[in-house]
Amino acid sequence: xxxxxxxxxxxxxxxxxxxxxxxxxxxxxxxxxxxxxxxxxxxxxxxxxxxxxxxxxxxxxxxxxxxxxxxxxxxxxxxxxxxxxxxxxxxxxxxxxxxxxxxxxxxxxxxxxxxxxxxxxxxxxxxxxxxxxxxxxxxxxxxxxxxxxxxxxxxxxxxxxxxxxxxxxxxxxxxxxxxxxxxxxxxxxxxxxxxxxxxxxxxxxxxxxxxxxxxxxxxxxxxxxxxxxxxxxxxxxxxxxxxxxxxxxxxxxxxxxxxxxxxxxxxxxxxxxxxxxxxxxxxxxxxxxxxxxxxxxxxxxxxxxxxxxxxxxxxxxxxxxxxxxxxxxxxxxxxxxxxxxxxxxxxxxxxxxxxxxxxxxxxxxxxxxxxxxxxxxxxxxxxxxxxxxxxxxxxxxxxxxxxxxxxxxxxxxxxxxxxxxxxxxxxxxxxxxxxxxxxxxxxxxxxxxxxxxxxxxxxxxxxxxxxxxxxxxxxxxxxxxxxxxxxxxxxxxxxxxxxxxxxxxxxxxxxxxxxxx
Amino acid sequence: xxxxxxxxxxxxxxxxxxxxxxxxxxxxxxxxxxxxxxxxxxxxxxxxxxxxxxxxxxxxxxxxxxxxxxxxxxxxxxxxxxxxxxxxxxxxxxxxxxxxxxxxxxxxxxxxxxxxxxxxxxxxxxxxxxxxxxxxxxxxxxxxxxxxxxxxxxxxxxxxxxxxxxxxxxxxxxxxxxxxxxxxxxxxxxxxxxxxxxxxxxxxxxxxxxxxxxxxxxxxxxxxxxxxxxxxxxxxxxxxxxxxxxxxxxxxxxxxxxxxxxxxxxxxxxxxxxxxxxxxxxxxxxxxxxxxxxxxxxxxxxxxxxxxxxxxxxxxxxxxxxxxxxxxxxxxxxxxxxxxxxxxxxxxxxxxxxxxxxxxxxxxxxx
Numbered sequence: 001x002x003x004x005x006x007x008x009x010x011x012x013x014x015x016x017x018x019x020x021x022x023x024x025x026x027x028x029x030x031x032x033x034x035x036x037x038x039x040x041x042x043x044x045x046x047x048x049x050x051x052x053x054x055x056x057x058x059x060x061x062x063x064x065x066x067x068x069x070x071x072x073x074x075x076x077x078x079x080x081x082x083x084x085x086x087x088x089x090x091x092x093x094x095x096x097x098x099x100x101x102x103x104x105x106x107x108x109x110x111x112x113x114x115x116x117x118x119x120x121x122x123x124x125x126x127x128x129x130x131x132x133x134x135x136x137x138x139x140x141x142x143x144x145x146x147x148x149x150x151x152x153x154x155x156x157x158x159x160x161x162x163x164x165x166x167x168x169x170x171x172x173x174x175x176x177x178x179x180x181x182x183x184x185x186x187x188x189x190x191x192x193x194x195x196x197x198x199x200x201x202x203x204x205x206x207x208x209x210x211x212x213x214x215x216x217x218x219x220x221x222x223x224x225x226x227x228x229x230x231x232x233x234x235x236x237x238x239x240x241x242x243x244x245x246x247x248x249x250x251x252x253x254x255x256x257x258x259x260x261x262x263x264x265x266x267x268x269x270x271x272x273x274x275x276x277x278x279x280x281x282x283x284x285x286x287x288x289x290x291x292x293x294x295x296x297x298x299x300x301x302x303x304x305x306x307x308x309x310x311x312x313x314x315x316x317x318x319x320x321x322x323x324x325x326x327x328x329x330x331x332x333x334x335x336x337x338x339x340x341x342x343x344x345x346x347x348x349x350x351x352x353x354x355x356x357x358x359x360x361x362x363x364x365x366x367x368x369x370x371x372x373x374x375x376x377x378x379x380x381x382x383x384x385x386x387x388x389x390x391x392x393x394x395x396x397x398x399x400x401x402x403x404x405x406x407x408x409x410x411x412x413x414x415x416x417x418x419x420x421x422x423x424x425x426x427x428x429x430x431x432x433x434x435x436x437x438x439x440x441x442x443x444x445x446x447x448x449x450x451x452x453x454x455x456x457x458x459x460x461x462x463x464x465x466x467x468x469x470x471x472x473x474x475x476x477x478x479x480x481x482x483x484x485x486x487x488x489x490x491x492x493x494x495x496x497x498x499x500x501x502x503x504x505x506x507x508x509x510x511x512x513x514x515x516x517x
Numbered sequence: 518x519x520x521x522x523x524x525x526x527x528x529x530x531x532x533x534x535x536x537x538x539x540x541x542x543x544x545x546x547x548x549x550x551x552x553x554x555x556x557x558x559x560x561x562x563x564x565x566x567x568x569x570x571x572x573x574x575x576x577x578x579x580x581x582x583x584x585x586x587x588x589x590x591x592x593x594x595x596x597x598x599x600x601x602x603x604x605x606x607x608x609x610x611x612x613x614x615x616x617x618x619x620x621x622x623x624x625x626x627x628x629x630x631x632x633x634x635x636x637x638x639x640x641x642x643x644x645x646x647x648x649x650x651x652x653x654x655x656x657x658x659x660x661x662x663x664x665x666x667x668x669x670x671x672x673x674x675x676x677x678x679x680x681x682x683x684x685x686x687x688x689x690x691x692x693x694x695x696x697x698x699x700x701x702x703x704x705x706x707x708x709x710x711x712x713x714x715x716x717x718x719x720x721x722x723x724x725x726x727x728x729x730x731x732x733x734x735x736x737x738x739x740x741x742x743x744x745x746x747x748x749x750x751x752x753x754x755x756x757x758x759x760x761x762x763x764x765x766x767x768x769x770x771x772x773x774x775x776x777x778x779x780x781x782x783x784x785x786x787x788x789x790x791x792x793x794x795x796x797x798x799x800x801x802x803x804x805x806x807x808x809x810x811x812x813x814x815x816x817x818x819x820x821x822x823x824x825x826x827x828x829x830x831x832x833x834x835x836x837x838x839x840x841x842x843x844x845x846x847x848x849x850x851x852x853x854x855x856x857x858x859x860x861x862x863x864x865x866x867x868x869x870x871x872x873x874x875x876x877x878x879x880x881x882x883x884x
Contacts, residue, residue, distance in 0.1 A: 333635065333636065334635065334789075334792055336788060336789055336792075337787050337788055337789045337792050337793075338787075338788060339785050339786070339787070339788045340788065343788075445636075445639065445643075445644070445647060446635060446636065447635060447792055447793075447796045448631050448635050448636070448644065448647075448796065448799070449647070450796070451796045451797070451799050451800065452647055452648065452651050452799075455651055455655075455666075455670075455799075455800060455803055456651055456654060458666055458669055458670070459651075459654055459655045459658055459662065459666060460658075462658070462659075462662040462663075462665040462666050462669070463658035463659050463662040470665065472665055472669065475668070475669055476532075476664075476665035476666070476667075476668035476669045477529060477532065477661075477665060477668070478531060478668055
């Protein structure tokens with residue numbers, strides 16, 4: 001909450017300081033106009049103002065070097081105007097008319113706007129457009145000459161698959177929209193544009209398939225997006241945290257992906273997708289706990305493999321959350337539950353360990369998180385070294401130094417490996433976080449503490465919602481029909497219905513694409 | 518087009534179905550085989566459970582039928598239209614009291630069992646407090662959420678019971694079931710009386726039927742839900758009898774937990790399965806407690822101006838005090854008897870009264 005109020009305060013101040021500039025109308029005098037543009041931007045050296053004459057009329061083209069495409073301006077604007085100038089046809093026409101003629105006939109660009117406020121002018125100029133100013137008219141033409149360097153389409157780094165498309169979203173909004181359109185060639189695939197950030201004015205697009213998505217979900221997301229009040233949304237993570245139902249929950253209620261195929265699958269299921277300019281991570285919502293265990297690859301492999309992988313991931317989630325806690329509970333409270341052979345060997349290995357099981361587990365758990373974080377921050381080539389140093393050397397040394405028991409090392413290593421099998425990074429982090437809660441509960445109340453914590457987490461999950469859809473669906477409220485794609489993944493030809501828990505408008509259309517991730 | 522109606526504070530008929538066994542199955546069954554084995558010869562007790570079960574299925578149907586004739590009306594509103602406002606208030610308070618003492622008793626029992634099977638040093642007070650806090654947390658959330666919890670935990674409970682049954686096959690002896698039908702009538706009556714105490718909790722139907730989306734289906738769903746209970750009870754009873762025989766069962770405190778202790782899990786991962794069984798059974802007991810406390814809160818909400826959270830703050834400490842009041846096992850058992858008698862009687866009383874009034878009223882309006 002604190003962060004949010006700080007943001008609000010800042011942005012309110014910001015807008016009041018800028019109000020007078022932004023509502024200002026343009027002048028008829030070209031010099032005044034150019035002067036005020038310069039003044040507002042504090043005459044930066046990348047601001048290009050090319051003045052020239054069109055017959056006896058003074059005009060100018062203004063753009064920011066690097067944001068606009070020089071070649072386009074030269075080819076489609078300046079050259080055309082020069083030809084006209086030579087013909088000297090336009091000298092007698094009155095000025096507003098002249099601007100209209102230039103707009104309609106002389107500039108060969110696909111997108112031109114005729115505006116009269118400084119506000120619109122600035123927005124266009126700063127997002128790469130160029131401005132055509134004519135002396136004696138209080139309006140200008142905004143020419144779409146956007147062209148800046150972009151990363152080309154590459155394989156998504158955060159979600160790599162063995163089988164599946166190799167292309168991932170990029171930072172450019174238009175490219176991302178194209179990637180989606182290439183997946184779904186349906187005229188009902190609609191894009192609704194919002195503008196985010198008082199200062200950054202970034203474009204944000206909500207994509208959905210009308211006729212599938214429930215209209216109320218759409219209404220709700222648009223309402224929430226309009227309520228966003230921030231200076232800048234650096235990444236879609238900002239948007240996610242603004243619009244999710246409960247920002248205090250450890251579980252993310254919005255899914256994110258770099259994969260167009262996954263986004264498209266979400267759309268055909270009746271979800272919506274949010275694309276923010278400047279980030280390759282698009283958001284998919286509503287999402288539920290079941291989505292946590294789904295990976296696009298489940299559908300690309302044959303159903304038996306897909307199903308087994310699903311089951312494996314459920315197991316992995318339980319191992320991630322429960323294994324260290326179980327170890328603590330069994331060793332410190334319920335020794336009787338361990339088979340006697342194993343109990344003896346555990347006791348023997350714990351002989352020299354000076355710490356109680358809980359301290360031992362926390363020690364190793366934190367070490368593991370440190371190694372993971374270090375590995376993620378370092379460049380790839382050094383990252384591997386961390387794995388070897390951490391995993392092998394520290395583990396081995398810790399055991400022989402008698403700080404931890406070898407069983408503990410197995411437990412921690414298994415937990416780490418299990419947590420990495422979860423396909424959604426953001427959820428995997430939540431599970432690892434929850435693990436520490438379980439460990440604490442186990443240290444105080446053993447198995448009883450573990451089960452109470454498990455009940456508490458379930459209570460939290462059943463009360464959580466993602467855009468009105470219960471987070472625990474389709475487990476509870478139970479939609480048995482949706483269970484064909486939950487723990488099991490039945491063969492693709494049998495996945496003919498869209499998920500019922502999303503209440504799609506068009507659920508009965510046996511769309512075979514309908515049931516993908 | 519319907520908007521996510523399940524997101525509201527209403528429940529589906531399926532959720533009502535599961536809520537009935539979730540509420541009723543709890544601590545009662547843990548000691549039920551002992552109580553029945555005491556009064557019957559060999560394994561005849563299943564008949565007692567069966568008869569009581571059938572009676573209660575009918576009873577559940579009647580309660581749900583009564584409540585669903587006044588669709589989407591709270592208990593207090595339809596009760597006051599039938600038996601005037603002051604009497605309805607008294608009935609509501611009496612029924613709320615039932616949920617209240619049931620919660621306190623169950624909390625106490627679970628702490629005692631946990632102390633017996635899981636810890637030897639942790640004080641009962643701590644065990645009970647942590648359990649109560651989790652229950653309070655559950656009720657502080659949405660009511661529909663509670664029903665979803667039932668939906669999530671109930672399959673796990675059935676699963677673990679069946680698992681214990683599966684592992685117990687090796688210790689099973691059919692001889693324990695012989696001879697059949699040797700119990701006299703008084704023994705059966707006694708067994709029926711004790712087993713009916715394991716069926717407390719039906720009062721929830723009086724209240725929750727009002728938030729079911731399709732009240733017309735409620736009676737059928739309540740009856741089906743109720744039918745799960747005797748089936749599970751008979752399963753557990755026969756399981757205990759088959760493994761331990763009548764004499765041993767009659768002398769074991771919690772036969773089903775002892776059974777879990779007896780069996781051996783293939784693979785040798787766990788030496789003692791009883792802790793695992795009991796820990797998972799806690800979920801079932803949690804459901805019982807959460808539902809009965811929530812029904813108390815729900816009932817009091819309708820007659821007082823206090824909000825849900827305020828009521829919870831008032832009730833929770835009182836429940837803790839009542840639950841911790843008995844000093845020894847005998848007092849706990851006495852409290853349990855009181856809870857069961859009171860619960861069954863008040864539910865029957867309220868239902869019969871309201872059904873009669875409802876019939877009279879309809880006759881009158883027809884004339």
